[in-house]
Amino acid sequence: MTSPSQPTPTSTSTPPRTSREVRLVSVPDTLPRPENLAVVETPVPEPAAGEVLLRNRFFHVFPALRSVMGDGVQDAPLPPLRPGDTLFGAAIGEVVSAPAGSTLRPGDLVSHWHGWREYAVVPASECVPLGDGLPDPAAHLSQGSTAYDALTDGADVRPGDTVFVSGAAGSLGSMAGQLARLLGAGRVVGSTSTRAKADRLVAELGYDAVLLRGRDDDPIADQLAKAAPDGIDVFFDNVGGEQLRAAVAAARPGARFVLVGALSGQLSPVRPSPHAPVEIDSFAVILKRLRIRGFSGAGLRAVGTGGMDRTVRRVAAGRGHHLPPRSDPGHRKRSAGVVRRGSRQAPGHCDRGVVGAADAQDLDGGAMRIGDAAAAAGTTARALRFYEQRGLLPAPTRTMAGYREYTSRDVSRVRLVRELLALGLTVEDVRGCADWLDECAADGLPKRCAATAATSERAGIAERRLAALDAEIARLTETRDRLAARMNTSAPVG
Ligand SMILES: NC(=O)c1ccc[n+]([C@@H]2O[C@H](COP(=O)([O-])OP(=O)(O)OC[C@H]3O[C@@H](n4cnc5c(N)ncnc54)[C@H](OP(=O)(O)O)[C@@H]3O)[C@@H](O)[C@H]2O)c1
Known part of the structure; x- marks a missing residue:
């Protein structure tokens, strides 16, 4: 039990018991091949005092890892990677639980260096909050x-x-x-x-x-x-x-x-x-x-945190331009051996293997122009521009010629926005939980949109809408009953 003067550690819902991580099995002679790496199931680590439990959302695939496989490199800033070791690298994780007294809260996104695993425990002092809202968390993995x-x-x-x-x-x-x-x-x-x-x-x-x-x-x-x-x-x-x-x-x-x-x-x-x-x-x-x-x-410094030059933010946030990862399908295989599904580029990059660790969404389809993205989401290009204008969809990257480019992640988001609007939420309602839409499971509401007002001041949007629908149903039922009663008491026609 914690003493009344000590803040209680904060946590989200219980994490699963096991987590997957990628380990080095053998040191490759040439470029890494799948057999040099293994995906291993392991118990979710228990955070010790001062440590944060994170669920990784994205992590980096980078060439220097090949160089440190084996004996490592003298004077390199990275440690050697030996058989049995879990691979490492920059990652974006979501706080599951934070230690007592930490300013971190469950759901916060932080950058850290314990990539290549689903769950990681990291000293709170090594977690850098992303804070400032680049439109895509993967942009924080930018170089x-x-x-x-x-x-x-x-x-x-x-x-x-x-x-x-x-x-x-x-x-x-x-x-x-x-x-x-x-x-x-x-x-x-x-x-x-x-x-x-x-x-x-x-x-x-x-x-x-x-x-x-x-x-x-x-x-x-x-x-x-x-x-x-x-x-x-x-x-x-x-x-x-x-x-x-x-x-x-x-x-x-x-x-x-x-x-x-x-x-x-x-x-x-x-x-x-x-x-x-x-x-x-x-x-x-x-x-x-x-x-x-x-x-x-x-x-790797998280772009978007402390004092980063605006020029860099602009490019890293995808306001510059990029080539989709499809431009060199062999690259990720050469770099990482096992990374196929879920690889994506950070906005504004090409050839970067950024892996969606949790949702493993296959984004290898590359960038889409507005007409294709609209068709894939079952709507019109005009609707996409409207959603963007009203803050329901982040501004996409643009080509040099100024054309909007969308990813399959954007398409999923548009589908969700449409679904929520069809369920009776207003544009204002959806904008109210726009920051959380990407956390949403394919068939569910964003957790925080559906939460009760007691857990967050901005939450409860869905509950309020349900209450409004219930009130409307009650009003219509009453109207119907009154009409039916009137008909029963009326004299028969004819
Ligand atoms: N000094 C630092 O602070 C710092 C920080 C980060 C990274 N780095 C280093 O910077 C370099 C680039 O990193 P990155 O993250 O941009 O890498 P990356 O995204 O993984 O890109 C690798 C590129 O390497 C090219 N390539 C592959 N095999 C090659 C070969 N045999 N000869 C020449 N080019 C080859 C490929 O391009 P094409 O096939 O299109 O040619 C590919 O686009 C690496 O050496 C990395 O270790 C240094």
């Missing part, structure tokens, strides 16, 4: 802050710069291209592996030109010389190897390089390694007075 810090602190992007981003279709590259553009870059060149991705990087992510790194394509140096004939001012490097060498050759005097990742080593299909040795022309570096800076962010 926007890392890309922004690397572009500004690392490379000092200036208006008019020609910026080259290697690995442009990855989560950092998707963000870096858009942010460079918003920071005033005059020309943005990227690199990727397929023509389809290149086309979409140009059409939707603001790249001016994209180089292809395929075996049958021209050498990257030749392509870069054509794409940036006057040379490059900034190189945002996710890849290393041949692309770094080509960037040195194409650099203008005084160019700034920020080295962020080493994908050519990390995700080498032949021999993945955290190391990416490359031979560059050091004399060119000297003559051109190049500034080459390594960049390491302090781990």
